[in-house]
Amino acid sequence: MQTITQDENIIDIVKKTNLQHIAIIMDGNRRWAKLRNLPTAMGHKKGVDALKNTLRACNDFGIKYLTVYAFSTENWNRKQEEVEFLMDLFCKTLENETKEMHDNNVMIDFIGDLEKLPEKLQNILNKSKELTKNNTGVKLQIAFNYGSRDEIVHAIQRIIKKNIAPEDITEDLISSELYTSNTPDPDLLIRTGGEMRISNYLLWQIAYSELYITDKFWPEFDKTALQEAVVEFNNRQRRFGA
Numbered sequence: 001m002q003t004i005t006q007d008e009n010i011i012d013i014v015k016k017t018n019l020q021h022i023a024i025i026m027d028g029n030r031r032w033a034k035l036r037n038l039p040t041a042m043g044h045k046k047g048v049d050a051l052k053n054t055l056r057a058c059n060d061f062g063i064k065y066l067t068v069y070a071f072s073t074e075n076w077n078r079k080q081e082e083v084e085f086l087m088d089l090f091c092k093t094l095e096n097e098t099k100e101m102h103d104n105n106v107m108i109d110f111i112g113d114l115e116k117l118p119e120k121l122q123n124i125l126n127k128s129k130e131l132t133k134n135n136t137g138v139k140l141q142i143a144f145n146y147g148s149r150d151e152i153v154h155a156i157q158r159i160i161k162k163n164i165a166p167e168d169i170t171e172d173l174i175s176s177e178l179y180t181s182n183t184p185d186p187d188l189l190i191r192t193g194g195e196m197r198i199s200n201y202l203l204w205q206i207a208y209s210e211l212y213i214t215d216k217f218w219p220e221f222d223k224t225a226l227q228e229a230v231v232e233f234n235n236r237q238r239r240f241g242a
Helices: 006-017 029-035 040-061 080-103 119-132 148-161 171-176 223-234
Strands: 021-025 065-069 107-111 139-143 188-191 210-213
Touching: 006 040, 006 223, 029 040, 040 065, 040 080, 040 223, 080 119, 107 119, 148 171, 188 223, 210 223
Parallel strands: 021 065, 021 188, 065 139, 107 139, 188 210
Antiparallel strands: none
16 A cells, blocks of 8 residues: 655645645744844854755746745845845855756746846856746745835836726736736745744735744744644635625
C-alpha cells in the first residue's frame, strides 16, 4: 500500500483550493535577534535563509507565485548603518543565489520604485531578472522600495498621462498600471511576527485575500510553518463579497 506523504497532502490542498499566489510580510528579523542578544544583522541574515526555505517549499507544494516584502518606502527611515547593511545584503544575496534559483527554474521579478535604489543594486536586479525571465517555475516577486500608496499614486499618474477619460477608468485599468500587472492577486497573505497590520503592502491587490498571522518571527518560518498556513487556508470559505 502506497504511503501518502505530508507534502502530497499539501499539494492536494493547493490544487483543490486553486491556491496560486502567496504574499508574505517578512516581519520579526530584528526582534528575533534581540531576544537572542544577537546583532540585528544576524536576524536579517537568518531571514534570507528563511526565504530560501520558503521558496523551496512553494516549489514542492506547487505554489506558482510568491511575493515578499523586502524593503518598504518607509524603511529608509531606519538607522543609516542598518539601511546600508540591508542594501549590501540584498546585493550579496542576489549575486550568490540567482544562479541556483535559475537552475531550479525560478523566475525572479521585482516591484517598487526601483530607480531610487543604489545603482549597484539596480544593476544586480536587472541581471537577475534578465537571467531568469524565461523560467517557468515559481515566480518570486520581491518588493524593493515598495509602498502600496506610492504604487497607486504612480498608477494614477500614468493613467492621467495617457489622457484617459474619467468614465473609462475601471478597476481593471488601474490593476493594469500597478507593478503587479502581470501577476494574479494574492490568495493568501501571511504576516510573521504577530503584528496585526498590513504595513502599506499590496493594499489594492489583497482586497479579497485571506489573512494569516503567525507569532513566529520570520527567521523561524520554515516549510512546516508554510504547511500550517496552507492548511488554515483550506479551512476558510472564500466569498469574495457574495
